[in-house]
Amino acid sequence: MSAATIARPQSAVVSGSFFDASNEGFRHSYDKKAFSYSHIFTESHPLFQRARMRRLLAEGTATRPWAVYDAGDIQVGQRWETYPAKTKTVEETFDDIDSGRAWMMLRHVEKDPEYGELLDQCLAEVSRLSGQEIDSDKKSQEAIIFFTSPNRVTAYHIDRECNFLMQVRGSKTINIFDRTDKDVVPEAELEKFWAKDNNAGVYKPQFQDRAFVCEMKPGIGVHIPVNCPHWLQNGDDVGISFSISYQFKDWKRKNVYQANYHLRRMGMNPTPPGQSALIDNSKRLAIETGLTLKRIIKRKSK
Numbered sequence: 001m002s003a004a005t006i007a008r009p010q011s012a013v014v015s016g017s018f019f020d021a022s023n024e025g026f027r028h029s030y031d032k033k034a035f036s037y038s039h040i041f042t043e044s045h046p047l048f049q050r051a052r053m054r055r056l057l058a059e060g061t062a063t064r065p066w067a068v069y070d071a072g073d074i075q076v077g078q079r080w081e082t083y084p085a086k087t088k089t090v091e092e093t094f095d096d097i098d099s100g101r102a103w104m105m106l107r108h109v110e111k112d113p114e115y116g117e118l119l120d121q122c123l124a125e126v127s128r129l130s131g132q133e134i135d136s137d138k139k140s141q142e143a144i145i146f147f148t149s150p151n152r153v154t155a156y157h158i159d160r161e162c163n164f165l166m167q168v169r170g171s172k173t174i175n176i177f178d179r180t181d182k183d184v185v186p187e188a189e190l191e192k193f194w195a196k197d198n199n200a201g202v203y204k205p206q207f208q209d210r211a212f213v214c215e216m217k218p219g220i221g222v223h224i225p226v227n228c229p230h231w232l233q234n235g236d237d238v239g240i241s242f243s244i245s246y247q248f249k250d251w252k253r254k255n256v257y258q259a260n261y262h263l264r265r266m267g268m269n270p271t272p273p274g275q276s277a278l279i280d281n282s283k284r285l286a287i288e289t290g291l292t293l294k295r296i297i298k299r300k301s302k
């Protein structure tokens, strides 16, 4: 067979529009409030068929999943470290997902060129629809595929990513809370999260009725702004979700929250980020240079 007759595999990526461009949430609520939107991804898409995703495990393309749990009933407010020990391999968990009680995530699937191209195209569209310069603001990006067994709960947690989560198969209910609601998300909780504890978010059932609740099904996605806590209840079938996310550069939040964590431990009641550019910049400088926080803030405040 000559080189000219060798069939090249067609790209599985669909070019064009992935999201409902008429949805004003992209422009008005980006990294502020949760909102839902329509998208094109379903199980019929070539990149979201089980055999294709199973290949990611077989080829070792995706980073080994950060979390694979097949652990019976998980409670909404349960902390990660109290989960029962894993009993299955990643491959066994994937293959048993229909009958198990598992939640698993395939991280960094963008290392596979097809998923990588899809991530880049999706983020470009988010940037266009939101009017935000994502490329210059982000320090990293990631595509994740979530697999969830029927009826499984994903416990309440806070993320550092700006996330667009899309349901591809099955159904699930997501509950997203407003990070500016200080009853639900006290500043001290966010400071602890950014400084030392990824599981710092504490579920407060008395405020459950304040959640933005979305019934997700194939073709429906939600935006989860940075630090907006959330928990999920999967439906009675296997759920598959696709997440595109990115982390902002540290100056935007991380450095200020870390400074505030230390200031609170010194007995102060630090100003939350975003209220004073002068104070925020002083804290960023302190974290970046390691100088004494108190000395810099005192000097800059004069």
Ligand SMILES: [Fe+2]
Pocket: 157, 158, 159, 230
């Ligand atoms: Fe999350």
